Amino acid sequence: MPAPAQHRIIFDTDPGVDDAMALLLALRSPEIDVVGLTTVFGNSTVDVTTRNALNLLALAGRTDIPVARGAGCPLVMPLGGTGEWVHGDDAMGNVGWHAQLDPAQRPVDKHAAEFIVEQVMAHPGEITLVPVAPLTNLALALRLEPRVARNVRQVVMMGGAALSPGNVSPVAEANIYGDPHAADIVFAAEWPIVMAGLDLTESMHADNRIWHLLRDSGDPFGVFLARAVGFYQSFHATWYGLENGATYMHDPCTIAYLIDPTLFEGEDWAITVPVEGPAKGATIVDRRGKFYKTPKVHCLLKGDETGLLRLFQQRLAKIPPQ
Numbered sequence: 666m667p668a669p670a671q672h673r674i675i676f677d678t679d680p681g682v683d684d685a686m687a688l689l690l691a692l693r694s695p696e697i698d699v700v701g702l703t704t705v706f707g708n709s710t711v712d713v714t715t716r717n718a719l720n721l722l723a724l725a726g727r728t729d730i731p732v733a734r735g736a737g738c739p740l741v742m743p744l745g746g747t748g749e750w751v752h753g754d755d756a757m758g759n760v761g762w763h764a765q766l767d768p769a770q771r772p773v774d775k776h777a778a779e780f781i782v783e784q785v786m787a788h789p790g791e792i793t794l795v796p797v798a799p800l801t802n803l804a805l806a807l808r809l810e811p812r813v814a815r816n817v818r819q820v821v822m823m824g825g826a827a828l829s830p831g832n833v834s835p836v837a838e839a840n841i842y843g844d845p846h847a848a849d850i851v852f853a854a855e856w857p858i859v860m861a862g863l864d865l866t867e868s869m870h871a872d873n874r875i876w877h878l879l880r881d882s883g884d885p886f887g888v889f890l891a892r893a894v895g896f897y898q899s900f901h902a903t904w905y906g907l908e909n910g911a912t913y914m915h916d917p918c919t920i921a922y923l924i925d926p927t928l929f930e931g932e933d934w935a936i937t938v939p940v941e942g943p944a945k946g947a948t949i950v951d952r953r954g955k956f957y958k959t960p961k962v963h964c965l966l967k968g969d970e971t972g973l974l975r976l977f978q979q980r981l982a983k984i985p986p987q
């Protein structure tokens with residue numbers, strides 16, 4: 666009998682090339698049981714991100730996992746720019762996903778926020794929320810049922826930049842900038858949060874050594890990711906000047922943290938998020954621990970890139986453990 670998974674997760678996502686990397690890594694990891702996917706705007710509209718979520722599950726042969734469609738716009742602001750310039754017209758690296766792979770697949774008849782509340786309250790202390798997109802669905806879940814905060818096991822998120830510069834403004838990271846009001850609600854709630862922000866994720870790269878391994882592996886997950894990553898690689902080359910096909914491993918850091926938290930180091934700081942002005946969407950951390958009264962967030966600052974890539978290639982390119 667295989668050992669039971671150590672983490673039951675709801676993956677809150679805007680797929681997205683790096684979202685696909687994270688999801689396929691999770692689906693290949695015995696430590697993780699994916700209870701459901703919740704979708705949100707971000708890398709594209711919620712129509713597109715929901716279609717991509719359904720397609721990823723079809724590709725993975727996991728149409729048993731429910732998808733709950735969530736917010737199509739931020740809580741307060743109008744929908745701003747979406748991320749096709751980073752992820753391609755189909756938000757999946759221009760693999761040509763302009764329709765569903767399995768047209769019969771449907772999201773569940775429930776909003777993402779309702780799905781989160783229902784699952785968390787039915788399994789107190791068991792569910793880990795893994796948001797890797799704007800935090801609108803989590804904020805809505807808190808508004809719908811504030812007791813979710815005390816009933817989740819933890820929140821392990823990709824977003825923010827504690828000490829690093831931003832990636833969509835001088836100070837703001839995309840997922841937080843996408844809905845700063847939601848982010849501020851999420852950081853103020855009484856749940857344990859681990860934040861994999863740009864401090865960590867821009868220090869974790871995969872380059873052509875990994876992408877070619879996946880491409881040549883014959884593993885359908887690895888081969889798909891190697892195809893989808895091309896557009897994302899070009900973006901990283903032109904925008905950041907990264908070489909040898911390197912890309913940042915933003916969203917996969919959340920799953921790697923769940924699998925092996927010893928790969929990462931961080932600090933505990935309370936966070937506030939300005940919702941307007943030039944600092945909109947920044948994650949301001951109280952490093953002196955004197956100014957903000959909200960719960961402290963565990964901000965990951967460093968990681969073992971070799972360890973992350975070892976996990977990635979073992980699980981997605983059928984490379985046996987050394």
Ligand code: RIB
Nearest residue numbers: 681683684797839840915
């Ligand atoms: O800033 C990186 C984040 O923005 C990732 O979650 C990526 O998928 C994009 O949504």
Ligand code: CA
Nearest residue numbers: 681684797798
């Ligand atoms: Ca994402």
